[in-house]
Each structure stands twice: as C-alpha cells, then as structure tokens.
Amino acid sequence: MTPTSRRPAGGSSAGRVAFSLAALLGSGLCLVVAFLAAPALAVAAGLGLGAALVSGTVAVLALRRARRLAVQAETLSGELDALSQRLLALERRAAEAAPAVPAPVPAADPRLVEGLSEVTAEIGLLGGIVRELAVAVAAQDDELTRLKAAPPPRPAPPVPPPAAVAPPPPAILPRDGAVPRRFVPEPALPPLVPGAGRRAEAEARRDGDILDALDGGLEVHLQPVVSLPQRKVAFYEALARLRLGEERFVPAEFMPVLERHGRTTELDRLMLARVTAVSRHLAVRGSDAAVAYALSPHSLFEPGFLRAVGRLVELHPELAGRLILALPQRSWRTLDAEQAGALAALRERIGLALDRAIDLRLDPAALAARGVGHAKVGVELLLREAGRGAEDLVAAFARSGVRLVAEGVEREADVPDLIDLDLPLAQGSVFSPPRIVRPEVLSPPAAAEPEPAPPPGDDPAPARRPFRDFLRRAV
Known part of the structure; x- marks a missing residue:
C-alpha cells in the first residue's frame, strides 16, 4: 500500500479518539453537576414537607381544642338546666304554699329567700361562663375556617447549582499594621419631649x-x-x-x-x-x-x-x-x-x-x-x-x-x-x-352662756332681729 493510501485511515482514527475523549469529559461534568445539585434539591423538598407538617399539626390541635370546648359547653348547659329545674321547683313550692284566698301577705320564709338568692347568683355566674365559652368556641371556629380556606404552602424553589464565588478582597490594614476595630454604634437615647420636665413639675x-x-x-x-x-x-x-x-x-x-x-x-x-x-x-x-x-x-x-x-x-x-x-x-x-x-x-x-x-x-x-x-x-x-x-x-x-x-x-x-x-x-x-x-x-355646738335675768317689775322688751337672721336658717 502506498503512503498516500494510509493517511485517510490515520486521520479518521484520531478523530474517533478525540470524539471519545470529549464524550467522556461531558459525562463527567454532568455527573459532577448532578452530585452538587442533589443536596440543594433535597433541602428544598425537606422545607416544603416541614411546612406541610406544621400546618397540619396546627389544624389538628385547633380541632382538638374546639372539641374540648364543645364538651365543656355541653357540661355547663347541663348544669344550667339542673339549676333551672331547681328554680322551677322552688317557685312551684312557693306557689303551692301560697293561700288560695287573698290574705295579708306574710313575711317571706328566710330559707326560701336565701335559696332563691343562691340559685339566682349561680345562674348568673354560669350564664357569664357560658357566654365566655361561646365566644371562645366562635373564635376557634373562625380559626379553623381560616386554616381550611388558606392555600397550601408553596414548596421552596430549587436552588441553582453553586457558582464559583470569588474570594473576598483582602482587608485593608492601617499603615501601622494594626488590625482595624469593628465599629459598634452607641445605643440611641430616648428623644427629648419638649416641656416634659416643666409638665412634671406642674403636676407635682x-x-x-x-x-x-x-x-x-x-x-x-x-x-x-x-x-x-x-x-x-x-x-x-x-x-x-x-x-x-x-x-x-x-x-x-x-x-x-x-x-x-x-x-x-x-x-x-x-x-x-x-x-x-x-x-x-x-x-x-x-x-x-x-x-x-x-x-x-x-x-x-x-x-x-x-x-x-x-x-x-x-x-x-x-x-x-x-x-x-x-x-x-x-x-x-x-x-x-x-x-x-x-x-x-x-x-x-x-x-x-x-x-x-x-x-x-x-x-x-x-x-x-x-x-x-x-x-x-x-x-x-x-x-x-x-x-x-x-x-x-x-x-x-x-x-x-x-x-x-x-x-x-x-x-x-x-x-x-x-x-x-x-x-x-x-x-x-x-x-x-x-x-x-x-x-x-x-363645728361642735358651744355651750350657751346664761342670759342675765331682767330686773323685777320691768317687762322685757321684745328683741328685734334683723332680716338676715331668718335667711341664715337655711342649711
């Protein structure tokens, strides 16, 4: 075979080798990128799952509290019914004890009056408790409705693969070589209110x-x-x-x-x-x-x-x-x-x-x-x-x-x-x-001095009082 016939074969073999090396480098780079991006994707998925768990836990706790308050409301309602029955029984006893023929109203039985007062006070106290409990149950219902209507939390967006971060620039030191001190701002003083001191002095x-x-x-x-x-x-x-x-x-x-x-x-x-x-x-x-x-x-x-x-x-x-x-x-x-x-x-x-x-x-x-x-x-x-x-x-x-x-x-x-x-x-x-x-x-009343007796044989002349004495009698 002549030399001119061997060159094309050698050229094609070198091309295949170059293509194989490029393919290997590309596959390695993809593996590296996938390896670096996998933790970021795992963290994002964990955050989304945690948010969903927290919202579910809050909803479950609110539901349990609402059920517990509902049970307490039913218990108080039962006690209120019992007190109402006691009050009706006392009124029925009082009606039976009243005479059929109109007669002078006798003095009320102290025990009956005391019993009615105690029952009335207890009913008033339980009524206030029931009203407060109803307000709390209504607030819990509103909170449950708001939680159910709220949209589910969105998962965090995936974090892109980290890029090469340039190293921070070196700190510029003073000329004498000392390490620069960190600046800490002083706490701000409360603003002075104009005239506050004068106002406090006037109040005192x-x-x-x-x-x-x-x-x-x-x-x-x-x-x-x-x-x-x-x-x-x-x-x-x-x-x-x-x-x-x-x-x-x-x-x-x-x-x-x-x-x-x-x-x-x-x-x-x-x-x-x-x-x-x-x-x-x-x-x-x-x-x-x-x-x-x-x-x-x-x-x-x-x-x-x-x-x-x-x-x-x-x-x-x-x-x-x-x-x-x-x-x-x-x-x-x-x-x-x-x-x-x-x-x-x-x-x-x-x-x-x-x-x-x-x-x-x-x-x-x-x-x-x-x-x-x-x-x-x-x-x-x-x-x-x-x-x-x-x-x-x-x-x-x-x-x-x-x-x-x-x-x-x-x-x-x-x-x-x-x-x-x-x-x-x-x-x-x-x-x-x-x-x-x-x-x-x-003022305490002063002891009045005795007036001298008139001489015998003389009729005392009537004392003349000014009109102001009559006006001073009013309190």
Whole structure:
C-alpha cells in the first residue's frame, strides 16, 4: 500500500479518539453537576414537607381544642338546666304554699329567700361562663375556617447549582499594621419631649396643692334627691370639695391624686365626721331627711373601717335611719366574706345604696337581700335603654323595694321621660345644684352662756332681729 493510501485511515482514527475523549469529559461534568445539585434539591423538598407538617399539626390541635370546648359547653348547659329545674321547683313550692284566698301577705320564709338568692347568683355566674365559652368556641371556629380556606404552602424553589464565588478582597490594614476595630454604634437615647420636665413639675405642684387642701380646706356640699313628679326632697347627698385660696377642686380632679398617695380613706373618715354633724343638725331642726355619702372602693379594704362606722353609729344613736352609705357597683359585685358580714351588721342601723352604676346588669332581688335601699343610675344610661328593658328593670326594682334614682339630670326635657318610666327619685342641677354647708353647722355646738335675768317689775322688751337672721336658717 502506498503512503498516500494510509493517511485517510490515520486521520479518521484520531478523530474517533478525540470524539471519545470529549464524550467522556461531558459525562463527567454532568455527573459532577448532578452530585452538587442533589443536596440543594433535597433541602428544598425537606422545607416544603416541614411546612406541610406544621400546618397540619396546627389544624389538628385547633380541632382538638374546639372539641374540648364543645364538651365543656355541653357540661355547663347541663348544669344550667339542673339549676333551672331547681328554680322551677322552688317557685312551684312557693306557689303551692301560697293561700288560695287573698290574705295579708306574710313575711317571706328566710330559707326560701336565701335559696332563691343562691340559685339566682349561680345562674348568673354560669350564664357569664357560658357566654365566655361561646365566644371562645366562635373564635376557634373562625380559626379553623381560616386554616381550611388558606392555600397550601408553596414548596421552596430549587436552588441553582453553586457558582464559583470569588474570594473576598483582602482587608485593608492601617499603615501601622494594626488590625482595624469593628465599629459598634452607641445605643440611641430616648428623644427629648419638649416641656416634659416643666409638665412634671406642674403636676407635682398641683398634687401638693390638693394634699394641702385636704388638710385644711375640706368643704361639704349638699345636693337634694327629690321625688317625682312632686319634686319633694327625699334625702340629701353629701359631696366633697377641696378649696385652697380662690381655687376649688371637684372629685374628678382630686380623687386620682388621693388614690396615688393612698389618702382616700382619710377623706372618707373626715367626710363621715362632717356628715354626722349635718345629720344631727337636721335632726335638731326637726327634719326627717337622711344624708347619703358615697364611699371610696379603697376604704372597704382598710382593716376595721366598716367596724369603725358601726362604732360611730353606736356613739350617736340619733343617726339611726339618718345615714346612708353608698358603694360603687363594682364593689357590690366583688364583696368578700368579711366585707359582706360587716355590711350585714350595719344594715339594721344605717341605709345602704348602690352608686356609680356602669351598666344595667343589676339584680334587684339580690341587692334587696343585702340591705340595699337605693340604687343610683345615670340618666343617660336609663334613657338610652328606654324601650329595651329599662321599664322592666324599674318595675323589678319597685317589686323588690329598692328605690331607683336617676342621677345627673341636667336638662328639663329629660324629666317627663323619667316620669314616663315611673322612676321614683331623681337628682341633678335641674332640681337644685350642690350648696355649701355653713362652717358653724359642722363645728361642735358651744355651750350657751346664761342670759342675765331682767330686773323685777320691768317687762322685757321684745328683741328685734334683723332680716338676715331668718335667711341664715337655711342649711
């Protein structure tokens, strides 16, 4: 074979070898890429599976909690049915015990009244628990609905194969060769409020003025509670005012200050002493009107405060039936055993009232069982609920013997609406604003010096009194 015939064969063999090497290199590169991308794909799949497991676990826990709350609701409903059956049995017993022929109504059986009060209190407590449980179950249902409607979590996108990362540039060192220190920013200071220091100083000065006024500037103002529609005075309410110089503080201004400094009980003691003097003055003048005073809630937790009130009535027997202590609605709802016992010991000698009502969720029978004779409710609250149960509440109070008082009547146009509601009592500036009690009424009576006897044989001339003496007889 000639040399010219061997060259094509050699050329084709070299081409096949080159093609084989290229194929081997391509396969190796694909294997390397697949090996590097496999962990990233595994991590992405794991994240998606974990998110699905977490959402499923949350849904299962929420469903179990909803079922547990539903079981509790059924249990409470059963207890409520049992209490309702007890109440119906008691009412049936009371109806059977009532005489068929109309006769004078005898005194109610104390055990029956106590049983009805306990059942009513338990029903009210269970009703509140059932309402709270219903709200919780509704919230759980909303959460389950939201979880079911939410779309499943999307899997994380696959991570592309890592590319070659360029090495970080070398750190630039200072010329002296020292390692550069890392910059740490200082914590930011709170922004300065312009005038904050002056405002705090003014508040401190005002607190000091109020405390100074409590020490020497306590005034007593009386505002009558009148009957409707006659507008005749039923009793008075004693209101505290603090005066320092020409400035006079009302309870909305000084009560928060006294609460911060823990001196509300001191105010109640000073006011009770002055209310005692006013009641005695009214008794001397021949008036049968009582005087009411609203205690601070903090005084109820003062050890021995209510027992001290009992001793005050023992020292002044003429106060029996002439003193009324009013407690806020929140205090009547949170009385402990000791406070309830102390009030039960006082109810035979003084009157009790409910004051500062925040809603109309009142139980007239339970209040009457505790000795409450009056309940004061804001006129805005009464008129707002007119037509939505206020008439039934007024009738329930009348049946229980508790007299309802509409306080804060400032407009003459509200008086006919209150009369339409058959409200027995009302209080407000429309009838009379609070009037200050003269200092000589609050001071103890001084011993009168005996007048010299007229000389015998001379007829004493009638003393002439100025017209101002007649005007000073008003309280």
